[in-house]
Amino acid sequence: MTNCTITSDEINYLIYRYLIESGFVHTSYMFQHETHILQNSNIKTENVKPGALIHYLQKGLLYTEVQYHANEDGTEKHCIAPFSLLSTHHCKTEEDEDDDKDNNDSDYFNSIAVNGKLSNKRSRKERKEELKREKKADKRIKKDNEDSMKDSLNESEDIEVDIENSNNEQEINLISQKDVINLVGHEASVFVCSWNPVEPLLATGSGDRTARIWTIPESLNDPIKPPIVLDHKPDGNGNPDVTTVEWNPSGTLLATGAYDGHARIWNKSGQLVYTMKRHTLPIFSLKWNHKGDLFLTASVDKTVIIWDSNTGEARQQYSFHEAPVMDVDWKDDITFASCSTDKQIYVCQLGLVDPLKHFSGHEVRILSILIT
Incomplete structure (x- = not known):
């Protein structure tokens, strides 16, 4: 049995610190005034690190995600769908994405067939294999494009740095x-x-x-x-x-x-x-x-x-x-x-x-x- 406890004063202080760190000066003062949080001697403010509220939310979200995807035998469900703080989560795998695409394509071809516009009928199995090959090719092309874009950005950054270093009329100066x-x-x-x-x-x-x-x-x-x-x-x-x-x-x-x-x-x-x-x-x-x-x-x-x-x-x-x-x-x-x-x-x-x-x-x- 856990001894973990959390009080409303602790939550209020984390919210107050988040408001201060985010620059909401007036809002933080109003919040402090209404909650009297700084008058609470039980809160050890010196132990609270910057970004504490976000840190605990991220940890809680990670725990919730692990709990959501845990099977009864202790194994983990495979899921590629994002897990967010507020949105409803629906698990999805690569196969689900393929099936969704297959269903869309199947509906499309069926509608064409109904209208008498499909001249070359192929089996669903053949179409599925073809879609898988197309998907693999798309992924490969996308990866090649991303690698090429990264190389291009790196080259342009190097050039930009060289130009700035050799130009006495710099428009951007970083303070060291x-x-x-x-x-x-x-x-x-x-x-x-x-x-x-x-x-x-x-x-x-x-x-x-x-x-x-x-x-x-x-x-x-x-x-x-x-x-x-x-x-x-x-x-x-x-x-x-x-x-x-x-x-x-x-x-x-x-x-x-x-x-x-x-x-x-x-x-x-x-x-x-x-x-x-x-x-x-x-x-x-x-x-x-x-x-x-x-x-x-x-x-x-x-x-x-x-x-x-x-x-x-x-x-x-x-x-x-x-x-x-x-x-x-x-x-x-x-x-x-x-x-x-x-x-x-x-x-x-x-x-x-x-x-x-x-x-x-x-x-x-x-x-x-x-x-x-």
């Missing part, structure tokens, strides 16, 4: 590993990053409850300095995983949004300047205006807030959307647009109670917005 700088330090998935507009600094936000400021070396041979760690300490309002980061236009301040609904402003030395607590659910988007004195936050709590970066105070909160607000963008220093999973877009302005514009037309949720 020696030209890549690895920034190692986060202890969980990195969700977002933002380049400082003035200095060679890169800010990153992670599921390890930290943002980090990395100094990018000028040369690949220069040593990498340890990052400045911006620790987002929990205060009982939920998980402070960092969901969004953005530098102000002058590169002096970094704003971060977190899963606990708090926005924070840091200086480039890593000192916390303000913590802004008005959203009640995770922040998914954060944008500075062009002047750098105000910034927006968009939250799952269905609201958008304009914050004053000089005081850390909320200037105005907007509650027009009926579902989580996924993204915002500025039109000018006081006017912005927001989009939501309610499929609506609102254009609003600081100081005005009602929106300037309301756009509707998308048939599914809107995840991103950009004003040019």
Whole structure:
């Protein structure tokens, strides 16, 4: 008797990891929020390898295929039909394919005979032998063509490489590993990053409850300095995983949004300047205006807030959307647009109670917005 067990929390965590690894950032956060999967201390997340959900599905599918084709005496049924996760499986052998072709041909010739158009009758046995010979010939021709195609591709690849190597105006350049700088330090998935507009600094936000400021070396041979760690300490309002980061236009301040609904402003030395607590659910988007004195936050709590970066105070909160607000963008220093999973877009302005514009037309949720 097996001791193998599986819980709904384990399944939920595998799904969450699959969403993260596949780039479904917003969906993964919503899923995490509803299942509370990261608050479960019984799940040892460090033991879960990348691609775990697909790995287990493939193993389960392989086991199901073996079980499906196992005879009572332990032997295996011969089957050439594909075995998929969702499609109904019907076993088939080479002989079945031949019979199918024979039946089709037989029906064809019989119909001709009925119409009086068959002048040379042959026995079914003779026709079957002929079809087998034709099939073998077709397979041989197909194999020869595939081998020829492979040789042709190999030759063309060699030529293409030679041309590219001898041509100074290459259109395609592959980045080799020696030209890549690895920034190692986060202890969980990195969700977002933002380049400082003035200095060679890169800010990153992670599921390890930290943002980090990395100094990018000028040369690949220069040593990498340890990052400045911006620790987002929990205060009982939920998980402070960092969901969004953005530098102000002058590169002096970094704003971060977190899963606990708090926005924070840091200086480039890593000192916390303000913590802004008005959203009640995770922040998914954060944008500075062009002047750098105000910034927006968009939250799952269905609201958008304009914050004053000089005081850390909320200037105005907007509650027009009926579902989580996924993204915002500025039109000018006081006017912005927001989009939501309610499929609506609102254009609003600081100081005005009602929106300037309301756009509707998308048939599914809107995840991103950009004003040019």
